[in-house]
Amino acid sequence: MVKRALIVIDYTYDFVASDGKLTCGAAGQAIEQDISSLIEQFVEQNEVVVFANDLHEENDPYHPESKLFPPHNIRGTKGRDLYGSVKDMYEKYKEQVISFDKTRYSAFAGTNLDILLRERSVEEVVLVGVCTDICVLHTAVDSYNLGYKITIPDKAVASFNEAGHAWALQHFKGCLGATII
Template identity: 60%
Template sequence: MKKALIVVDYSNDFVATDGKLTCGEPGQKIEKNIYNKIEDYNTNQDLIFYLMDYHFENDPYHPETKLFPPHNIKGTNGRELYNTLKSQYEEIQNSKNVFWLDKTRYSAFFGTNLDSLLRERAVDTVEIVGVCTDICVLHTAIDAYNLNYKIHIPKNCVASFNQAGHDWALTHFENSIGAFVE
């Protein structure tokens, strides 16, 4: 088994109290857990992929424009990693096991070379952390399932602004796509 950590959308806009589309306190409560998870992966030289939502100001063609307020806009503080994860990333970003990929849809796989990078490195298991459990984490996990990856979702490393959606997604991960949820 070769594993990789996928850190999904842990940005200021999704986590900070004043973020444009924040999950607020639930997202803030998982910061230390994600930080520690990244530390463990980095210490073991396991692969770490940061997948960050990427939007343009006033983009009339993006489907999220009709669904959500503008968020994670190119060149804004809102797109930066939240709090201690920003300085942690700055320390490890030049490591050969750390990757940053921009994504323009919910899934970390859609329109990115994530699958190619994982397959080139013989990864068969992905551990997904970040926000929002019932949106981007969910769609990333479903695509990972459809691409035949084993999936691990640590409950203490995912959060959403919608508690009912969060709870539903955790059950869906386990019961519908066979993810290991702990």
């Protein structure tokens, strides 16, 4: 049996809440229950669950996103809080999951995620969260390059850019060999 890890990417207030600083809005809110159900399922089956959350410093002129997007997920703000029932799932299972901050699109960039997964003999990553065409995409590309099998539940990813979301789903399947469920 292939050992899997659920990676919950950036499901935070700033990316999901209606008044978030860089929100997916209704599209992001619509995937909340699917993500929460997957978290519950993975924990109950003793599979690995990872929360990878965007972190930025206020007024950081050196971060490349500073030129592309409004300030978001700033350290010490409510924008970094997990959103809705996903936050509840994290609180319920925080002793059984892995959680870390990331400062780039990919959950692998500048983190020890690959080491954590390999220590647990993970062979397949199941990627959920936001944004499909940014952080989920870059995490998927790194997963592919590191040799992980990739699964994307299409009802558990969202973006503020519907065309980008649709393109990314096709890219996952056609270029990364991902399974879309």
